[in-house]
Amino acid sequence: MEIPDIYGKFDRIGCLTFATVDNGIPQTRIAHLFAFDHEGLYFRTMITKPFYEQLKKTGKVSVCGMFPETSVSHDEQGMPRFKPGYTIRATGDVREISFGVLKEKAASNEMFMLGVKDTEKYPAMTTFCLFRAWGEVYDFDYEMEQRPHKLQRTGFCFGDMRIPFRGVRITDACTGCGKCLERCSFKAIYKDGQRYVIDHGRCDVCGDCYKICPVGAVEIVIEEIQS
Numbered sequence: 001m002e003i004p005d006i007y008g009k010f011d012r013i014g015c016l017t018f019a020t021v022d023n024g025i026p027q028t029r030i031a032h033l034f035a036f037d038h039e040g041l042y043f044r045t046m047i048t049k050p051f052y053e054q055l056k057k058t059g060k061v062s063v064c065g066m067f068p069e070t071s072v073s074h075d076e077q078g079m080p081r082f083k084p085g086y087t088i089r090a091t092g093d094v095r096e097i098s099f100g101v102l103k104e105k106a107a108s109n110e111m112f113m114l115g116v117k118d119t120e121k122y123p124a125m126t127t128f129c130l131f132r133a134w135g136e137v138y139d140f141d142y143e144m145e146q147r148p149h150k151l152q153r154t155g156f157c158f159g160d161m162r163i164p165f166r167g168v169r170i171t172d173a174c175t176g177c178g179k180c181l182e183r184c185s186f187k188a189i190y191k192d193g194q195r196y197v198i199d200h201g202r203c204d205v206c207g208d209c210y211k212i213c214p215v216g217a218v219e220i221v222i223e224e225i226q227s
């Protein structure tokens with residue numbers, strides 16, 4: 001996925017959760033992205049807000065949102081139900097953009113004009129660019145109304161960031177008993193010859209295979225940078 005597609009997914013949602021860290025304590029607020037270009041994704045805040053202070057101090061942000069519905073309904077058994085949709089998140093590095101640079105961008109890209117007008121109206125406003133990030137689109141259809149599996153996860157990155165792998169993996173200790181394949185309700189496990197393999201695009205990292213494997217052949221990977 002390229003920056004315009006990533007922006008499009010966020011823009012459809014509108015109001016997003018922006019997370020920062022303040023002296024080791026996580027903090028969130030609702031804001032939105034207002035523009036993109038080849039350098040990254042853009043959002044605004046005021047220099048008087050704690051959000052600004054945290055962005056300047058850490059240079060980091062994490063953004064996420066959900067489409068099309070954020071409410072949860074329940075079935076007769078009280079189990080949660082979600083309308084098919086997607087969540088998207090991106091985590092990475094930010095830099096502040098001067099008003100001069102914002103005006104230069106607005107001269108050739110109408111999208112940035114909103115930022116210029118808003119900053120003229122509210123002089124304490126400033127713009128940040130998320131210029132280096134990795135993230136994921138988590139497309140869900142838990143009741144399998146529109147396709148035969150629940151999940152489709154698509155990773156993305158831009159800047160010189162790479163996508164880390166975090167999840168579960170079947171190791172060479174696998175004896176081929178097939179219990180995990182039978183158990184996986186996400187249809188994320190398949191057989192490749194004699195080997196059992198996890199399709200990470202479909203895997204929810206729910207842990208069922210990890211718990212059911214009789215020989216401990218499913219390993220948890222905390223983080224591994226992919227090439």
Ligand code: SF4
Binds near residue numbers: 177196
């Ligand atoms: S349950 Fe364990 S041993 Fe059996 S197929 Fe799955 S990974 Fe292999």
Ligand code: SF4
Binds near residue numbers: 184187188202203207
């Ligand atoms: S963690 Fe859950 S979703 Fe992923 S392969 Fe194992 S059982 Fe399937």
